[in-house]
Every structure is written in structure tokens, then in C-alpha cells.
Amino acid sequence: QQQVKQSPQSLIVQKGGISIINCAYENTAFDYFPWYQQFPGKGPALLIAIRPDVSEKKEGRFTISFNKSAKQFSLHIMDSQPGDSATYFCAAKGMSSTLGRLYFGRGTQLTVWP
Amino acid sequence: DTEVTQTPKHLVMGMTNKKSLKCEQHMGHRAMYWYKQKAKKPPELMFVYSYEKLSINESVPSRFSPECPNSSLLNLHLHALQPEDSALYLCASSQDVTVSQPQHFGDGTRLSIL
Numbered sequence: 745q746q747q748v749k750q751s752p753q754s755l756i757v758q759k760g761g762i763s764i765i766n767c768a769y770e771n772t773a774f775d776y777f778p779w780y781q782q783f784p785g786k787g788p789a790l791l792i793a794i795r796p797d798v799s800e801k802k803e804g805r806f807t808i809s810f811n812k813s814a815k816q817f818s819l820h821i822m823d824s825q826p827g828d829s830a831t832y833f834c835a836a837k838g839m840s841s842t843l844g845r846l847y848f849g850r851g852t853q854l855t856v857w858p
Numbered sequence: 859d860t861e862v863t864q865t866p867k868h869l870v871m872g873m874t875n876k877k878s879l880k881c882e883q884h885m886g887h888r889a890m891y892w893y894k895q896k897a898k899k900p901p902e903l904m905f906v907y908s909y910e911k912l913s914i915n916e917s918v919p920s921r922f923s924p925e926c927p928n929s930s931l932l933n934l935h936l937h938a939l940q941p942e943d944s945a946l947y948l949c950a951s952s953q954d955v956t957v958s959q960p961q962h963f964g965d966g967t968r969l970s971i972l
Contacts, residue, residue: 776958787862787948787963788901795958833900837958844889844955845914848900 747771748836750849757856763821765852767834770815774836778846779808779819782831791832792819824856861885862964864949870970873939879967881932881949887962889955890932892924893948895966901948907932908955936969944971 750767757763767777776795780788794801794808794817801808807820821828834849862883871877881890888909893901906914907926915924921943923935932949946968950961 778960780963785965785968787864787950787965790960790962793960831898844891844906844908844952844961845903846961851898851900853898 746850747847748834748849750834750852752852753850754853755855757824757854759824759826759856759858761824761856763819763824763828763854763856765819765832765834765854766816767818767836767849768814768816769836769847771836771838771847772815773838774847776837777808777810777817778835778837779806780833780835780848782833782851788833821854824854826856826858829854829856862949862951862962864947864964864967866967867965868968868970870972871936871939872972873941875939876935876937878936879934879947879949879969881934881964882930883951883962884930885951885962886929887951887953888929889952890926891950891952891961892932892934893950893963895946895948901963905934906955913955939969939971941971944969 778793779791781791782788805822810817832852835846865880890907892904895901904918905924910926925933946966948966950963952961953959
């Protein structure tokens with residue numbers, strides 16, 4: 745059972761445009777929602793993360809929007825650049841009873857055209 | 859550069875070989891993880907160590923044997939692997955399994971089974 749559902753599977757954006765990736769979850773015990781960026785041949789790198797007591801978090805060109813009632817969260821990449829071309833994974837982590845397990849979405853392959 | 863170091867970066871082995879993957883972190887983290895990642899898929903959790911004790915084994919075949927010699931090191935011993943075990947093996951660490959803090963990933967070992 746997919747604990748975190750991510751869409752779209754792939755995304756093509758023009759340079760300077762806005763990239764939006766959406767995720768949804770069912771388990772209300774999740775209390776931490778990170779986004780990871782992965783380049784080919786590299787491990788996933790933490791991009792930005794949010795907790796459910798906050799509705800939005802911004803770091804540079806990257807913003808997470810969080811809707812607790814809808815159990816949805818999304819990543820917005822403003823002024824998208826070719827260097828942002830990578831695979832993005834959303835994830836969710838529950839409270840201590842899940843013993844550190846991270847539940848990943850299936851990933852979004854982002855291509856930014858120059 | 860990541861703060862989780864994995865060696866070797868690439869490994870090719872036959873189905874009868876025995877080899878080990880190594881992971882090291884010096885962030886003082888007390889939780890360490892092994893993941894398996896196939897192309898265009900999210901990481902799949904294999905094992906979790908908390909304070910050097912195995913806390914999660916995701917029904918991984920016994921041909922994979924994890925070891926945590928101390929709080930900074932994590933090994934994955936491989937024996938009699940199958941071609942379907944070819945994948946990117948990622949190590950990660952976090953402060954603690956009970957705290958909602960990020961997991962930091964290494965760049966992985968690309969494993970090919972002949």
C-alpha cells in the first residue's frame with residue numbers, strides 16, 4: 745500500500761517557470777515531511793522539510809505548502825533552472841512507533857529546458 | 859560532498875563471491891539505515907540500526923547481512939547474491955529514530971551482479 749502518493753511522475757518546465765510537485769498521504773500519525781532531490785549517480789539530498797504545525801516554508805526558490813486538513817503537501821520551485829533537473833521525492837515520517845521509517849513517494853523526474 | 863561516506867562507489871561481483879559494503883558517518887548520529895534503490899524508483903528500506911542494535915529488518919533475504927561495529931560504522935555483508943540484487947545501495951543516518959529529524963544519505967554503492 746502506497747503510504748505517500750506523488751504526482752506527476754514526470755514534469756517538463758521551461759527555464760524561469762514554476763515547477764509544482766504534489767503529494768498526498770493518509771496516515772495522520774505522520775509528523776515530518778521532507779523533500780529529497782536526487783541527481784543521477786548521487787544519493788538523495790535533503791532539500792527542504794516541514795512539520796504539520798506550519799502551512800508554508802520557504803528556502804530560497806523552494807517552497808513547501810502544507811494542507812493538514814486535506815492531507816496534502818506540495819513543492820514549488822520558482823524560477824526553475826536547468827540545474828534543477830533531477831528526481832524529486834516527497835516523504836513522510838511518523839512518530840516514534842514507526843522506528844525511523846521514512847515513507848517515500850514514487851518520485852518526479854523534473855526536466856527544465858533552457 | 860555528503861557527510862555519509864560509502865565505499866566502494868562501484869562493485870561488480872559474481873553470484874558466488876563474498877563482499878562487504880561500508881558506510882561511515884561522523885555526525886554523532888545514533889540511527890543508521892540501509893536502503894536499496896532500483897532505477898527510477900524510490901529507496902526501499904532494508905535495515906535500521908538504533909544505538910548499534912538492529913531495530914528493523916524489512917524481511918530482507920539472508921544473503922544480505924548487516925553489521926554495526928560502532929556508532930559511526932555500518933557494514934552490509936553480501937554473499938551468494940542474485941542478478942536481481944543489482945541496484946544502488948544507500949546508507950543513511952539520522953540523529954535518532956524517535957526524533958523527526960532528516961535522514962542524511964550517502965552517494966551509494968552501485969552494485970552489479972554478474
